[in-house]
Amino acid sequence: MLPYGRQSIDQSDVEAVVAALGSDWLTTGPRVAQFEADIEAVAGAPAVTVTNGTTALHTAYAAAGVTTGDEVVTTPMTFVATASAASLLGAKIVFADIEDETANIDPAAVEAAVTPRTKAIGAVDYAGHPADYDALRKVAEGVGAVLIGDAAHSIGSTVHGRPVGSLADLTTFSFFPTKNMTTAEGGAVASIRPDLLQRARTFRTIGVVREDLRHPDEGAWFYEVHEFGNNYRLPDVLCALGSSQLKRLAAFKARRQQLTARYDELLAGVPGLRLPIQREGVDPLRHLYPVRVLDGRRREVFERMRAAGIGVQVNYIPVYWHPVFTDLGYRRGMCPVAETFYAEQLSLPLFVDLSDADQDRVVETLHTILGS
Numbered sequence: 001m002l003p004y005g006r007q008s009i010d011q012s013d014v015e016a017v018v019a020a021l022g023s024d025w026l027t028t029g030p031r032v033a034q035f036e037a038d039i040e041a042v043a044g045a046p047a048v049t050v051t052n053g054t055t056a057l058h059t060a061y062a063a064a065g066v067t068t069g070d071e072v073v074t075t076p077m078t079f080v081a082t083a084s085a086a087s088l089l090g091a092k093i094v095f096a097d098i099e100d101e102t103a104n105i106d107p108a109a110v111e112a113a114v115t116p117r118t119k120a121i122g123a124v125d126y127a128g129h130p131a132d133y134d135a136l137r138k139v140a141e142g143v144g145a146v147l148i149g150d151a152a153h154s155i156g157s158t159v160h161g162r163p164v165g166s167l168a169d170l171t172t173f174s175f176f177p178t179k180n181m182t183t184a185e186g187g188a189v190a191s192i193r194p195d196l197l198q199r200a201r202t203f204r205t206i207g208v209v210r211e212d213l214r215h216p217d218e219g220a221w222f223y224e225v226h227e228f229g230n231n232y233r234l235p236d237v238l239c240a241l242g243s244s245q246l247k248r249l250a251a252f253k254a255r256r257q258q259l260t261a262r263y264d265e266l267l268a269g270v271p272g273l274r275l276p277i278q279r280e281g282v283d284p285l286r287h288l289y290p291v292r293v294l295d296g297r298r299r300e301v302f303e304r305m306r307a308a309g310i311g312v313q314v315n316y317i318p319v320y321w322h323p324v325f326t327d328l329g330y331r332r333g334m335c336p337v338a339e340t341f342y343a344e345q346l347s348l349p350l351f352v353d354l355s356d357a358d359q360d361r362v363v364e365t366l367h368t369i370l371g372s
């Protein structure tokens, strides 16, 4: 089965990991700080590494101060973790509908959803196309909320030359194998605000602090915990892979853009198919190639593509359809644009080592099914 996404690992990646394994530090060593500096160079803001994209979201919401009784406004068109990581901190999730064109959270819907209790607004850069952070920032500032970008899809993307990582107050990344780059499991939180980044760092290190101690004269061994945290440290072995992958990110971007342009060209004009768009000023590192299958044929196309050995995917089930949310009273129909998008959405295979020949087979199979 041709997968919809997969990692690209070369000899340089293997050598970087082997070198880390032979070093003095398997975790909490120099490769962690190195990877964090390498992320900053791409993201345009300092970063803290964590164990995955889900714990990155948990860390970012905690750093934003999200707690019981707060509201967090986010998109339903995402992986469940974008919302559930805030639920774990006791927040009430308020879903705002998406834009039809980009499937990103709609700033007008966010404006209508915020209240004085809104602590954070969580956007997602769907498929690698950045959300409209300038509009979202205005709404966030209006209610004093922290703006969070879930950039699990979009490391390496820019808007008018500004990198993802510098657009929101806090930005989270995932380095799962299907994403734009990988550390097997891994993630990071970047922030343009030093206070928020420090809180993120403390949260991912069990809440341990060595400055501003209540009892500063105890001795050099002394540390304190002022707020609960978790051990979300990413080991040196995986940070080594991350730094190596970041060296290849420009090449990853070029190949994904090339494959995207080929899909755009080869699928143009296919009846019953809507292709993704790109806004002016956006230079995306495309994580997904999401098409829309019209006329109620998405399920048929999904099943026939899978039967032909092509691992298409659906991204995503509206988050509030999950029983963990319906049990809390969330109902289908809440975000109609997202539900229509879901009903039509299909992700075609897109990864760095996808060959032109395999991509041609995807395109031909789609042409055959849709009768064009």
Ligand SMILES: *Cc1c(COP(=O)(O)O)cnc(C)c1O
Pocket (backbone or CB within 6 Å): 052, 053, 054, 055, 078, 079, 081, 082, 124, 150, 152, 153, 174, 175, 176, 186, 187
């Ligand atoms: C993958 C993903 C996550 C979770 O990342 P993990 O590293 O798998 O925990 C969160 N949000 C979005 C949008 C994702 O695609």
